[in-house]
Amino acid sequence: MQTKRLNKAISETGYCSRRAADKLIEERSVKVNGEIAGLGVKVTASDVISVYDQVITKDVENIYLVFHKPVGITCTTDTKIRGNIINYINYPERIFPIGRLDKPSEGLIFMTNDGDIVNKILRSKNNHEKEYIVSVDKKITESFIKKMANGVPVLDTISDPCKVEKINEYTFKIILTQGLNRQIRRMCEYLGYEVQKLKRVRIMNIALGNLKPGKYRSFTERELQVMNHLVGHSSKTEEASR
Incomplete structure (x- = not known):
């Protein structure tokens, strides 16, 4: 039977990173088959x-879900936080979100139990596209789009060039490959606009569609086949941090 290092096995459950797993092991907080x-x-x-x-492994097939996160739900696995995504979705198996979508926003987020694919998708250097439809508080100008x-x-850096398209006077489409905290809201704020509605409609090859x-x-x-192909050459967390 194939073996793997304990820290890798822990990270693949989505519990934490390999580095954090090493700390847990050093603290003697991890047991295998009941033994430290x-x-x-x-x-x-x-x-x-x-x-x-607390057992974090279970003989369950990999789960990959497309979820339409409503406004007001927080993308956290901390079930003590009111309105957390885990309690909201109430899935029968242990799953977690890939990345974040802030509380005032809605739209597509992936939920999974596969920690390996999480690491690959989240690496910003892998240039995976995320598409959003955004409504703002005043008329959109050509200067704003440009x-x-x-x-x-944004956050002591300059946001990467991205694709932006005007849909109507108050709404635009934007495709990012970055994942800075509240990036679109901060970009709009810098240019004197306030986001009224933000909806993520696509991640890589998967679209939200008509999901309510x-x-x-x-x-x-x-x-899943296309996703695996797209992330097939992606850097994982430890590899990309070297």
């Missing part, structure tokens, strides 16, 4: 891993 595990331990798919005596597309100061707020569906076989 040390650094460098290797495990198989049949081993039961627990952190703080500046948004070329990049504006609060509903979810599984990836189709074709969507």
